[in-house]
Amino acid sequence: MKLKHLTLENFRACDHLDLEIGSRLTVLLGNNGSGKTSVLDGIAIGLGAVLTHLPSVSGITFKENGDIRQFNNVAAPYVRVALTTAEGLAWDRIKRRDKSKATAKATPSPLGLKSLEAYLDEAVIDKMNSGEQYQLTMMAYYGVSRAVLQVPLRRKGFPKSHTRLEALKQALEAQSSFKSAFIWFYNKENEENRLQRERRSFDVTLKELDAVRTAIGSVFPDISHPHIEVNPLRLAVTINGETLDLMQLSDGYKTLLGLVIDLSMRMGLANPHLDNPLTAEAIVMIDEVDLHLHPSWQQRVLADLLRTFPNTQFIMTTHSPFVVETLNNHLKRHKLGPGSTGDKDIDGLLPLSLNDVRAYRMENSEKYPLIDDETGLVDNTLLPHFNQINRLYDRMRDLEWNQKDD
Template sequence: MEIKRVTLNNVGPFGTVEIPLAPTEKNPSNVTVFVGNNGTGKTSILEALATSLSWFIARLRTEKGNGSPIPEDVILNVANGAAIEIDICDSLGALAHQNEREISDRFHWTIAKTRKGRKSQYASNLNNCTRLANYYRNALTHDDKTSLPLIAFYPVERSVIDIPLKIRTRHTFLQLDGYDNALSQGVDFRRFFEWFREREDTENESGISEDVLSELRARFGTNSDVWQQLKQLQASAKDRQLTAVRTAIRHFMPQMDNLRVHRKPRLYMAIDKNGETLNVTQLSQGEKSLMALVGDIARRLAMLNPALDNPLTGDGIVLIDEVDLHLHPSWQRSLCDRLIATFPRCQFVLTTHSPLVISDCKNVLVYILTDGKLQELPSQYGQDANTVLLDVMNTSIRNEEIDSRLNDLLDAIQDSNPVKAQQLLAELTSELPANHLELIKAKLLLRKQELRHANH
């Protein structure tokens, strides 16, 4: 499943805007990124997509299920009503009606909302949404291992980790439960922990737990035949869904490995970081945020694709608001590439304030939002962060006052005004670090000018 385009009518700050999403002919990756100042509508686009997709999930669960309505306070101030139109491409839908005269893999539906006491301006039309959901329900009826598309929205308020030591309310983890809270809550780490613990209990029943294996390794060493045989037995009993989660986390965070639940002497979730076992709560906020986000995507893919040998190859749509949240710049730089590599058949729609997210991945589709207007940007691949800050995000690369004074210094040097230049240089030298690059350049230029005048 893939979104081809979304059209917003009087939603958030937008009048009418049509937004194609990657992959496109020009941008073959499966990543679309929105940039822009706060309040320009980035989150409104993701929320509109989540609202529209919620109706598919609802009608997949039950034939006449209701998704989320458009909130009235989302309607553009001057308008009486709003509508969200979405175009979906889905191969299962095409296969399901291949005997019809014209095969189509495109499904279009509209969600509309009118202000109270106003005349209707738009009308909802969910026929294609219902039709697509019916194809999946029919497929599930004939084969309960049919793969389902992941649909998930991770808002800014997705942080993060609240690990319950006691599970008071038990949940089911059937295939359709992969959609639970997928569009409303972001990372549900309590549910993640409960799911992980239950799957690991089953895994340990058919194999050997990591704790026991560690004790045997300490007793017999890693070269003994006994330990090697036990290691092989443990590997053969690995749970496929847990393996998918562990693999995804390791792809994103190579220094992290072997996520597991410790049960004695107390219950906690553990992970090995650079070979050292840590309680997950000991990780930094950025590490916890990324681990929880990636783990949740992998968990949902594993639940929705029970027959796939590698659930990470399942398809779907993932919406992430402020994807750079809490992440170190080095992680921001590789984020899109790792999303594509780890979840190759998922379509990602992201927002960001980071120039590194859009300058270090080829073929991503980037839009900039300004005053309710949307503009597609040329590829930023290979651009340095300062160029993206200046040209795309309209942000100075340094403090504006310092930037102005540095320009005054360079102007004084160029105008052959050494007295003023020396005064400005002395003032800036007292405030800025000795290794400030622009100061070093200015000193060299001033020295060259002095030598040139001395020779004359």
């Protein structure tokens, strides 16, 4: 499952928004309060219907207060989120202002959830109940609170086993917790250690843990040997030959590493039957993907995530010019074709097809496409947005030169 289109009606500050979603990447740029996060929240509410229909997990829905748009201190009759997938599956969720006849009359006829639930029954639930093989599409939402990692201080109360659907537990809550990933890693590492003792070989590994290790190594080439230590209880990694507690790392490391571990853990848990669970389909939303990252990391975070999770659809917001302008390099690389150019830096770039990417500037909950139809690149409308500081510098430089000339 991959998303193709989002519609928001009367959602928070948004009157009406239709947004086409890229099959691999959608980037939303804008100032604070422009509506970027509301788009992610709306998608999460729409996808919440998926989790709610599946057994043992529950998805988010509209808040009791605050999601219905207000204008001139009057609430709109309804709020609506509608999603359409690339396969043509469509559904919506509607919350009315009240139960009056006037409100009901002002509310459009819903698509409802019938087609979505029928799809989930056939693709997941019926196969799960009959013991057939099935692939579970992962969904996850990482808000800005991901910078605050929650690591348990003791092992008391740890569950001993995990089910596939646990991969979706609290997956769409932007206030993501690292605790579940930590517990899963702890249990899987113990399972792997038991297998190694039984077979008397350290070469025995679990595919799910290998997926996490692979993901970490792909995004962080300088990090190796992620493992749990118990005295004290902590997740440790090796950087430049030194073993460090995850909580000792910088905010940039913690923020991105926590996301990579959590996502790869969920993908391994969701589809353990795959040779490489990281290749499963997933829909992942990331608010402020540049959060706490050094500019050099901001320039490669898109490629690192897309390369590590090759069938994941990423929908992300950013304030960073490095993230957005780097997108042009990936789009341009695709135009050069798959062959070698003889330039090491260019050949190392991940090609991104224009058909797979969408980029928008958000302002007052309205979208403005950033990719020029003729060039297939992010156009120069970004330059005024990013270059105010540079223009001020140029004006001061001109004044300085004029003073010298005088």
